Amino acid sequence: MNFAEESPMDVENDLVSIDREEYIENNPVSDGELPYKVVRSDYSGRSLVATKGLLAGYQVIQELPLLIGPTALSVPICLSCHAPVSTLYRCPVCQWPMCSETCSDDPLHISECQILSHDKKMIGVPTNEDPTPRYDLILILRCLLLKHSDPKQWKKLLSLNSHWKQRKKDAEPHHMAAVQYFSKVCPTGHDEDTLHKIRGIVITNCINSRTSSGVSLRGIYPTISLLNHSCRPSVALRSDEHGQLFVHTTVEVEEDDQLVFSYVPPGEPYWKRQRDLHDVYYFKCSCERCADRTEINTHFSSLKCPKCKKGFMDPMLNKKKTYRCSSCNYSIHQVKLMHLSIALQALYNNEDKIVDVASAINLLKEIHVRGHGKHYTWLACAAIILKALGKTITMDAHRLRKQLWMRVIDMHSILEPGMTRRRGVSLLQLSSVSAVLAIQDYNIGRTSKVRLLEEVQQCQQQLIEARQILMLEPPASTEQRWLRMEEKERRRLEEIMEQVEDLQATRLIVEQDEKQKQEDRVKELEDVTKQESDSESESESEEERGKDD
């Protein structure tokens, strides 16, 4: 077959058609107007912008994957139902691990199997239970098969960004392995440039989701793929167990604002975010966070100056990749700063070092001295401490937990503000630990009843906000567990409030009882006194009388 005339370049710049009917069907509450449109810029290509002002939490897009498959590095999973499998049962034809005969006979697998079965030496076939990059091949193959199974969708797929020429030039080993595999070992009939392009499309555009059994999958979503990146996002993506994606605004956006999400974890330092964005997506990020040397006053990626120990070594954002002290102007190269940061990271990376609250606090102090309280290592260390403290239920542990959750929430509200799942979950945790502390403090007489009520009300406010955020989780998603936890916490707080009210009522009754008893006693005393004085006066008068007598 000659594929020469359909060079991928021909469709490189085609716009993916945005299907309005499909949008309305997926978003029944929508007024029929798309809340986004595609715009194009010389530097960042196509991107989605809001067509009107949108409040935080607004669902902008709901989209099923065009194709879905295993992540590039995966433990063995069945190629049909994507359930985790051992390597004991294999498809008798292609030898890939599957869960059963039913799955290996599935018509969807048959077409893949015909290609994969050419690998007689099992070069690309997973051999044991360990995670393997061989699963990278599967989604690429599914894309390649689309050409004949669904030419319309194939065209849509080819319109996505791939950076294929650059990837071909860079010849990264995993990329080359996949291209060679489908050109030499299991030929699919596509020319090499198309193979470069298809792998490029998968790497540039795939988005991960999770099945109900906890397996990570990656999918291609033609509309959502048009969202550009920012390290300070305005939308968040959530998936259900069928791989369907939902895009919500996390903050209020205005008409014509870009809708952007973060391709990399926002908790990574500047140099790591830039490196990954460059290596995988081929661009330099200049979002408001990256364009500000202080990363919005957090100095998130800067160490304290090793020379004057006063200023922060902030990135200069220039091509030389230098970091300069804000106080004494001392400068070092990014590589040196990376090494210093990695050394700092090594201090906390060993979870076993956190044996109790005191050791955790010491560790935080160490980071504070060499890094600082808003440094990325602090955030990562807080996560490790929160995990390591596990079920420790001492008051000290609760107090530390509360402080850490408060700081984590503060930092994330700068880095990725608004209705993010991270904020929802952190608020839930903060509310839970604050409630425990409030009750304990009250029980040991450290706080008053009024303070207890105030704190419980504060926890309820945190839960209300957490609920608003967690309600955005799609119904068929594993993350619904957070909503269940929120419900449990809410009931617990209601019980506490009832108990406090009961307590209040009991106290009132006791107090009234006491008051009554007191009054009775006073009355009794008065009566006795009166009787006594009466009898005294009687005897006195008797005496008088006697005298008289």
Ligand SMILES: C[S@@+](CC[C@H](N)C(=O)[O-])C[C@H]1O[C@@H](n2cnc3c(N)ncnc32)[C@H](O)[C@@H]1O
């Ligand atoms: C998933 S695609 C997004 C849609 C893409 N802009 C397009 O035209 O198809 C990812 C690619 O978009 C570009 N991109 C995304 N965010 C960017 C940003 N903040 N600055 C520059 N380029 C960006 C990069 O080329 C990246 O590899």
